[in-house]
Amino acid sequence: MLFAVIRHDKPNSLNLRLSERPKHLLYLETVLDKIMYGGALLDDAGKQGGSILIIDVADAAEADAFAIADPYVDAGLFATTSVRQFRLVFKDGAWL
Numbered sequence: 001m002l003f004a005v006i007r008h009d010k011p012n013s014l015n016l017r018l019s020e021r022p023k024h025l026l027y028l029e030t031v032l033d034k035i036m037y038g039g040a041l042l043d044d045a046g047k048q049g050g051s052i053l054i055i056d057v058a059d060a061a062e063a064d065a066f067a068i069a070d071p072y073v074d075a076g077l078f079a080t081t082s083v084r085q086f087r088l089v090f091k092d093g094a095w096l
Contacts, residue, residue, distance in 0.1 A: 001056070002036065002086040003063035007072075008050040010079040017048065023071035031055075031066060050078075054086055 009017060028035070034055045041050035057063050063083050072078060088096055 001059060001063075002088060003055050003057060003060070003066075004082070004084050004086040005053040005055060005063070005067050006041075006050070006080075006082045006084070007052075007078045008041070008080045009048070009077055013077055014047055014049075016075060016077055017072070020072055020075040020077065023075075027069065027071055031069075034066060060085065 034057055036054045036056050038053040039051065040048040041052060043049045055063060055066055057066060060083070067081055067083050090096065
């Protein structure tokens with residue numbers, strides 16, 4: 001099942017994001033097989049203020065566990081996290 005993990009950082013937390021990034025990247029290395037797409041949400045100045053990951057996991061419980069295990073959670077980076085089931089409708093400029 002596909003899920004979207006959408007996160008918005010707390011205000012003025014870019015330094016926290018950068019300082020905790022090595023731990024975050026190590027975590028992502030352990031779950032790469034579950035990540036279909038991912039990237040940064042940027043503010044008007046082009047600085048990261050969140051992220052979106054599309055993950056492929058068995059169920060909602062596994063999606064929630066995936067999201068909670070990110071070291072950024074323990075660091076207190078996120079203002080909000082949304083984990084929602086996702087249905088792919090378009091891919092590579094075409095309807096599916």
